[in-house]
Structure formats: C-alpha cells, structure tokens
Amino acid sequence: MYRNEIGAYGVGGLNLLRSRLMTAAVAIPLLLWTIFWAPIWVLNLLILVLTYIALQEFAGMALKGVPGGTTMVTTGGMIIALTMGLAQTGIAISAGLVVCLCGVLIATLATAQDMERSVNHAAQVLLGCLYGGLLLPHFIWVRAIPDIGPDLVCLVVGTAMAGDAAGYFGGSAWGKRKLLPQVSPNKTIEGSISSLAAALVVAGLLNGLVLRVFDNVEVLLVALLINVLGQVGDLLESMLKRAYAAKDSGWIFPGHGGVLDRTDSLVLPIVFIYYYAILTGAR
Amino acid sequence: MYRNEIGAYGVGGLNLLRSRLMTAAVAIPLLLWTIFWAPIWVLNLLILVLTYIALQEFAGMALKGVPGGTTMVTTGGMIIALTMGLAQTGIAISAGLVVCLCGVLIATLATAQDMERSVNHAAQVLLGCLYGGLLLPHFIWVRAIPDIGPDLVCLVVGTAMAGDAAGYFGGSAWGKRKLLPQVSPNKTIEGSISSLAAALVVAGLLNGLVLRVFDNVEVLLVALLINVLGQVGDLLESMLKRAYAAKDSGWIFPGHGGVLDRTDSLVLPIVFIYYYAILTGAR
Numbered sequence: 037m038y039r040n041e042i043g044a045y046g047v048g049g050l051n052l053l054r055s056r057l058m059t060a061a062v063a064i065p066l067l068l069w070t071i072f073w074a075p076i077w078v079l080n081l082l083i084l085v086l087t088y089i090a091l092q093e094f095a096g097m098a099l100k101g102v103p104g105g106t107t108m109v110t111t112g113g114m115i116i117a118l119t120m121g122l123a124q125t126g127i128a129i130s131a132g133l134v135v136c137l138c139g140v141l142i143a144t145l146a147t148a149q150d151m152e153r154s155v156n157h158a159a160q161v162l163l164g165c166l167y168g169g170l171l172l173p174h175f176i177w178v179r180a181i182p183d184i185g186p187d188l189v190c191l192v193v194g195t196a197m198a199g200d201a202a203g204y205f206g207g208s209a210w211g212k213r214k215l216l217p218q219v220s221p222n223k224t225i226e227g228s229i230s231s232l233a234a235a236l237v238v239a240g241l242l243n244g245l246v247l248r249v250f251d252n253v254e255v256l257l258v259a260l261l262i263n264v265l266g267q268v269g270d271l272l273e274s275m276l277k278r279a280y281a282a283k284d285s286g287w288i289f290p291g292h293g294g295v296l297d298r299t300d301s302l303v304l305p306i307v308f309i310y311y312y313a314i315l316t317g318a319r
Numbered sequence: 320m321y322r323n324e325i326g327a328y329g330v331g332g333l334n335l336l337r338s339r340l341m342t343a344a345v346a347i348p349l350l351l352w353t354i355f356w357a358p359i360w361v362l363n364l365l366i367l368v369l370t371y372i373a374l375q376e377f378a379g380m381a382l383k384g385v386p387g388g389t390t391m392v393t394t395g396g397m398i399i400a401l402t403m404g405l406a407q408t409g410i411a412i413s414a415g416l417v418v419c420l421c422g423v424l425i426a427t428l429a430t431a432q433d434m435e436r437s438v439n440h441a442a443q444v445l446l447g448c449l450y451g452g453l454l455l456p457h458f459i460w461v462r463a464i465p466d467i468g469p470d471l472v473c474l475v476v477g478t479a480m481a482g483d484a485a486g487y488f489g490g491s492a493w494g495k496r497k498l499l500p501q502v503s504p505n506k507t508i509e510g511s512i513s514s515l516a517a518a519l520v521v522a523g524l525l526n527g528l529v530l531r532v533f534d535n536v537e538v539l540l541v542a543l544l545i546n547v548l549g550q551v552g553d554l555l556e557s558m559l560k561r562a563y564a565a566k567d568s569g570w571i572f573p574g575h576g577g578v579l580d581r582t583d584s585l586v587l588p589i590v591f592i593y594y595y596a597i598l599t600g601a602r
Contacts, residue, residue, distance in 0.1 A: 129412050137449050159446040275431065
C-alpha cells in the first residue's frame, strides 16, 4: 500500500491520509482488545466475517457478471474456512475441501453451456475459495496456541502494520526505483527497504519490551520473514487485481480499500507464524 | 465409458473391446491381490503413482504449451496427495494446501508477463492439483479403516466396474436417448439405467455372498450412491476433456485411455464411502 499518493494526488492524497489515520485510530484499540482481552469467539467471529467479505470481494473482481459466481465462491470458501476454523482435524478439513471441489464442479456441470468458459470460471472460483477461505482462518489457529497465541497474533499484526506504514511513507519520501512495475506500478525499492527496516525495529521493540515471546535474535529473523512474506502477499493481491482489472478490492475500511487490500500483507505472515510455532515446539 | 463404439467403429470397435478385455484379465487378479493380501504399502504406492500420472495427464490437457505448467500441477498435486496419504492430521493437510496455493501464486508472480493470462493458468493449475491430488488418496484412507477397509475398497471398485461395463454394453445394445449430449455425445439414458441396474445386482451379490460389510438393504442404498456418483464423475471428466479439447486423457491402459479416464467413475464413490463409513461409526 506504499504508493506516493500524496505527491500524485495533492489535496486528495491528504484527505485520503486523514481518512486512513482516523480509521486506524478507531481500529487499533479495538484490535488490541480483540486479540488480548475479548472472549476467544470474538476474534473467531471477526475472522469468519472478514473471510466472508474477502470472498465476496474476490468474486466481485474475478467473476463479475458470471451467474452464480459470487454464490459459489462465498459458499465454497466459507465451507473451507468453517471446517478450518471450527475443527482442526484432517477429516473435517479434507471433507470441507472435497465438498467445495465437487460442489463447484457439479454445479458447473449442471449449468454449463460453453464448457471451456464454464470450466475456466470454475477454476477461478476454486482459486477464490482457497485464497479467501484457506489463509485467513490461520488467525484462529494462531490465537488458540496455548500461552503465546495472542502474543504471536499481536506481533504479526504490529510488524505488518509498521511495515505497511513505513513502506507507504518511505516510498512517498524517497521512492525512485520501481520494484515490480508490471505488477504494481507505484511500489518502489526504497519503499520496500523502509518497510523492512520499520518491521525489524518495531518487532524488536514490541517483543523485547512487551511480548517477550522470542529471544532478541530470533525475533529479528521472524520479523524479516513476516515483512518479506507481507510484501510478497501485497504483490500477490496486486497481481490478482491487475489480472482481473480491478482497482481496490472493496470499500469496507474508509480510505483503506477492502478486506483483501487490508489483509494482503497479513495472510502469508500469519500462516508462516502458525507452522513456525508448531515446528519449533509451541503448544 | 459406455459409448456405442462397436456400432460406430465396426472392426476397430471389436479390436478395442478385445484390447479392453485382455487388460482387464490382467488387471483384476492383480487388483484383488493389492486390495486384500498385499502389504498395505503396495496399495498406497499404487495410488500415489496413479495420482502422479493423473496429474501429468491433467497438465497435458489443461496446460498444453504453458511453460512450467506440468511441473506446477504435478508438484502441487503431489504435495496435497502425499500430505493426505502419509499423514491424516489437519496440520499436515492444511500445510500441504497452503504450500501448494502459495507456491503456485508466487511462481506465477515471479514469472508473469501478461497478468490475466498467467492468473488464469494459475487457476487451472490449482484446479488440477485439487482434482488430481485430493480425491484419489481417499483410497489410502478407506483401505486403512480397521477390519472393513479392504472390503469397502473391493465393493466400490467392483460396483463401479460393473456399472461401467453394463453402461457400455447396455448403451451399445439399447442406447437411443442422449443423456447429456453437450458434455458427452455418446452417453445414453439407456446406458445409464443399465449401469445402475448392474451396480445394484453386483453390489448386492458381492456384499451378500462374500464381503458381508453392509446388510442387504443398506448395500443397495450404498450401491445406488456409488453408481450415481460414478456416473457424475464420468461426466465431470468428460466436461474437463471437452473444455480442454482433449479426447482421451492418456494411454496408460491399452484400450482404456489414461488414468483420469479409468478412475473417473471411482474417485467420487471412494470419497463418499470414506465419509459414509466414518459417519456411520466404522473405525
């Protein structure tokens, strides 16, 4: 999200910035409450609601005007998200996937006139079900890791937000060399480096002063991976938007775009931190 | 596979029939040994090898000429199949899926020039990974159900083979009204009914005289679902072939087409019987 919008849009950019800051001022305290002090179902429900909106946004981009497209993406993706979020057994997850896959294919068979077009749409639907339904529910799994779950969620969210903000301002101030112009024309290498630097500093401070969930070397490695994966996720979502010729994925957060836009730098890091924590012996 | 090929192709049809019968004469005893008496790894290995070939066939149909298409489908699908086949935990399965999804998207991001085309291919790759990698490994899970696993595999395979053969001959002899001509021009309603009738008779006899895994009413319900799902699976594969403008999926069994062709009436029934057995209290 670190584009030089202030430079490019003048007063409009300042309004956008003000709108973003106001949204953040409401969202951050709410987020902290949800992560640390709310009953666990609040976060679970929030993630499932965000997943639902993300699936609708994906369908709105990828399957605009395709009859039943939104229904298929939303239903299939929510089946995956619910079996992931509410159960954690292999049987439940594979059953959810099988129902999603076979349901999409059978619905396509039942309605297809032009096979090539319909199978193509079915493939886009499955991409949406997986992209929207598989990644975000890892928040529920991370939050549920005994003892350190809330700390890990906070570390990922804080590190990713710091990286996003620093990338945005660093890119605006110093951005010269394009990072990957065919995917995202406004991202710069300078913005990317600012993002990484801020992620390392914020993660180091957050962990060292408050959370104390990793030692001081390990947290820098983790923050490096969170930031790189966050930037990759951001590029992935830009690639999808570009492929589907969409600008912002939605409107749910004033000034921040949609859920897909806001979670693009979070989904890969939260998935990473889950398996990292499991493999290094948490729980 | 029940097309009136004898009528349509004359002597060529008879050669095809002879070739099919000879393949069957070798395959059936081997299959029985693999299901009932071989060490369990033989079936597991067979399923993983068939999955590998099926994935290659899918890529050959859907991603012909796409650089890296076969590698992505095969790698992603095998990751899913191996995590399913060798582990059965939710963590392993979700990890496999995440690696497959993110791997395909990141590989697309790293190589994409035309975003629309590349994301479209990525979606086809994911469809192939799921269709090829998610369903067949359920054979491994069914075979591993204590006490009745081999019986269930035998019932599904026997019922499906009887349905396929009866559909083929019934359709050839009496076929008049087309079943779903826009998907599969040679399938007839008469072939479909012959298939169902044979499935009920064979499943009833197989279960009543040999396997005794269900009571005599339940086995007819199960056989009905095996046959309907088998015919649906057959149509699904025809839909995919038609969408990708392919004739047979491969050449692995002389006269029988490829693995996708031979397993199309097995994959949905084996998936069904697994969850049916689990839900009704087997294991």
